[in-house]
Amino acid sequence: MIVIGxxxxxxxxxxxxxxxxxxxxxxxxxxWSPREAGQAIIDQLxxxxxxxxxxxxxxxxxxxxRVAFEHADKTVTEIKCHARGVAELYxxxxxxxxxxxxxxxVISTGEKGQVLDFAMNDKxxxxxxRFLQVMATALGLDVSELGDAEDPGQMQTISSMCTVFxxxxxxxxxxxxxxxxxxIAGLHQSVGKRVAAMARRMGIREQVAFTGGVAINPGVKRxxxxxxxxxxxxxEACQYTGALGAALLAWETLRRDL
Amino acid sequence: MLDEFMQGFAxxxxxxxxxxKEAKENGRKVxxxxxxxxxxxxxLAAGAIPVGLCGMSENPIAAAEETxxxxxxxxxxxxxxxxxxDTCPFFHFSDLIVGETTCDGKKKMFEIMQDLKxxxxxxxxxxxxxxxxxxxxxxxxxxxxxxLEKELQVTISDQDIWRAVEVINxxxxxxxxxxxxxxxxxxxxxxxxxxxAAWSRSFSSDKGELIDNLNGLVREVANQTNNRQVKxxxxxxxxxxxxxxxxxxxRLSEELGAYIVAMENCSGYKTLELQTATNGAxxxxxxxxxxxxxxxxxxxxxxxxLKLIDNMIDDFRVDAVIDLTWQAxxxxxxxxxxxxxxxxxxxxxxxxxESDYSNSDLESLKVRIEAMLxxxxx
Numbered sequence: 001m002i003v004i005g006x007x008x009x010x011x012x013x014x015x016x017x018x019x020x021x022x023x024x025x026x027x028x029x030x031x032w033s034p035r036e037a038g039q040a041i042i043d044q045l046x047x048x049x050x051x052x053x054x055x056x057x058x059x060x061x062x063x064x065x066r067v068a069f070e071h072a073d074k075t076v077t078e079i080k081c082h083a084r085g086v087a088e089l090y091x092x093x094x095x096x097x098x099x100x101x102x103x104x105x106v107i108s109t110g111e112k113g114q115v116l117d118f119a120m121n122d123k124x125x126x127x128x129x130r131f132l133q134v135m136a137t138a139l140g141l142d143v144s145e146l147g148d149a150e151d152p153g154q155m156q157t158i159s160s161m162c163t164v165f166x167x168x169x170x171x172x173x174x175x176x177x178x179x180x181x182x183x184i185a186g187l188h189q190s191v192g193k194r195v196a197a198m199a200r201r202m203g204i205r206e207q208v209a210f211t212g213g214v215a216i217n218p219g220v221k222r223x224x225x226x227x228x229x230x231x232x233x234x235x236e237a238c239q240y241t242g243a244l245g246a247a248l249l250a251w252e253t254l255r256r257d258l
Numbered sequence: 259m260l261d262e263f264m265q266g267f268a269x270x271x272x273x274x275x276x277x278x279k280e281a282k283e284n285g286r287k288v289x290x291x292x293x294x295x296x297x298x299x300x301x302l303a304a305g306a307i308p309v310g311l312c313g314m315s316e317n318p319i320a321a322a323e324e325t326x327x328x329x330x331x332x333x334x335x336x337x338x339x340x341x342x343x344d345t346c347p348f349f350h351f352s353d354l355i356v357g358e359t360t361c362d363g364k365k366k367m368f369e370i371m372q373d374l375k376x377x378x379x380x381x382x383x384x385x386x387x388x389x390x391x392x393x394x395x396x397x398x399x400x401x402x403x404x405x406l407e408k409e410l411q412v413t414i415s416d417q418d419i420w421r422a423v424e425v426i427n428x429x430x431x432x433x434x435x436x437x438x439x440x441x442x443x444x445x446x447x448x449x450x451x452x453x454x455a456a457w458s459r460s461f462s463s464d465k466g467e468l469i470d471n472l473n474g475l476v477r478e479v480a481n482q483t484n485n486r487q488v489k490x491x492x493x494x495x496x497x498x499x500x501x502x503x504x505x506x507x508x509r510l511s512e513e514l515g516a517y518i519v520a521m522e523n524c525s526g527y528k529t530l531e532l533q534t535a536t537n538g539a540x541x542x543x544x545x546x547x548x549x550x551x552x553x554x555x556x557x558x559x560x561x562x563x564l565k566l567i568d569n570m571i572d573d574f575r576v577d578a579v580i581d582l583t584w585q586a587x588x589x590x591x592x593x594x595x596x597x598x599x600x601x602x603x604x605x606x607x608x609x610x611x612e613s614d615y616s617n618s619d620l621e622s623l624k625v626r627i628e629a630m631l632x633x634x635x636x
Contacts, residue, residue: 064625065619076632077625077628077629077632078625079625079629080629080632101623114633115632115633116633117602117607118626118629120625120626181540187412205383206608
């Protein structure tokens with residue numbers, strides 16, 4: 001049995017291929033075409049695993065680009081996929097915080113990774129990867145550099161939730177001579193507060209996992225832990241849990257049909 | 259045959275527009291209404307045509323924002339925008355507009371609307387279980403009667419009101435019978451069909467014809483075999499008013515594979531179990547009693563809405579509940595907390611959506627609705 005799960009996000013496309021006893025994963029930037037990104041991921045997965053396209057029995061696709069990808073056997077929401085993926089890695093997790101490029105989600109899960117409840121950010125970019133990306137640009141950094149550059153000891157609070165206003169706030173703060181590290185710590189705190197409020201509203205049950213591209217940033221993890229007052233687990237493959245979940249759901253469907 | 263009925267309902271707005279134009283030319287009066295709290299019986303008793311006014315389109319919102327704040331519910335902005343730009347023919351033909359103080363936004367908007375047309379505002383009490391509040395409301399219903407008599411230059415007799423009560427009671431029964439069809443599994447009507455039929459009634463200039471059409475639809479459905487074989491999650495929609503033009507959540511849900519089997523909204527089931535008692539001495543008191551019982555979130559507290567949703571979940575064998583709040587509608591938005599508790603206590607998924615009339619959030623709505631439906635699938 002061979003299945004593929006793909007998660008086409010707004011920033012990166014991730015994939016997992018599972019064959020009996022073996023798995024490979026791949027990730028590329030989504031770029032402007034989610035359809036092409038999905039195809040490229042499949043090609044990379046096949047190459048890495050040494051398998052042929054016609055050997056793949058099921059392809060499940062999730063993420064914002066899921067509808068653009070026409071070779072999918074089924075599309076599933078990110079919410080269900082992250083829940084399934086995380087349950088595989090950490091069965092004791094009951095709350096998942098997922099922050100991607102475009103949205104942030106909090107998912108409450110049951111014993112087998114089933115979704116019990118979920119909450120999603122409103123329309124705007126506050127509390128998402130995109131928010132951090134815009135701010136990194138204003139600070140002359142790459143978004144990947146933010147985590148190591150923060151200095152919580154010199155915290156400069158960012159009060160605006162609006163991406164555009166927060167950007168002006170940063171420019172003003174820099175102009176007043178405040179340290180970059182403190183401003184970055186303030187940004188992380190801002191994202192942490194926003195997402196923690198959403199999580200508290202839904203109800204936080206331990207243990208808590210943090211997934212999605214933003215989970216790579218240790219500063220946001222630190223801020224989240226402070227805000228919700230509990231330790232958070234970041235899976236080693238935190239960007240891949242959606243793709244893993246999609247692949248596992250495909251695998252389970254096949255097994256059920258056998 | 260079902261399609262023919264549905265087409266009839268779908269074209270009701272246009273057909274009735276022409277009829278109302280004609281009626282106006284022949285000297286009949288038209289009274290525009292916005293809300294289920296308006297006792298239409300009095301308008302019928304006055305020999306005038308009650309007609310629902312436009313407020314379900316995004317188009318006139320930009321114009322409304324020249325006057326009203328941006329951070330206001332889309333329904334108020336749309337209603338005012340239609341009036342201000344004279345793009346709602348029903349508003350255009352109305353001799354009098356009746357408004358109610360269901361929320362702060364509406365009551366202040368009606369003050370501004372007075373510059374465009376005569377507007378009569380009924381002051382609603384915020385609690386519906388005390389003698390004082392009931393007396394206030396009876397007085398407000400009497401005031402409306404007097405205003406109609408003055409504005410339309412007629413005298414309304416008790417006899418006229420009792421006759422109108424009879425008609426509206428029948429109309430309610432007919433609509434309820436239509437909604438109740440969807441207690442069946444699979445449901446014979448889609449959410450869009452229910453909405454179309456229910457919505458058509460607000461434009462209908464001939465109540466007798468409307469009742470016949472609704473009864474005809476119910477008979478037709480009883481006679482035909484249900485060809486919906488697919489097993490799909492049965493969803494109940496509650497929250498703010500939804501009409502044709504603002505049906506995006508119903509449409510998306512059905513596109514994503516759900517059946518919207520029941521609607522507890524203003525134009526849905528909310529008022530359908532409320533009949534005016536016909537055995538009293540004073541028809542105004544009888545009307546006041548019925549309208550005061552409407553479980554709108556503007557009432558505080560509002561336990562009957564929760565009871566109604568609870569019963570509907572069982573009666574319509576619902577798998578999940580979607581609660582739709584239009585942006586800045588504080589009462590429904592806050593009441594969502596209690597609705598959510600109720601739905602979750604029954605072990606069902608509950609999805610609270612906050613949106614407006616635009617299409618800007620279609621993608622994010624889709625993800626949420628789809629994820630909720632996946633929870634039902636298990």
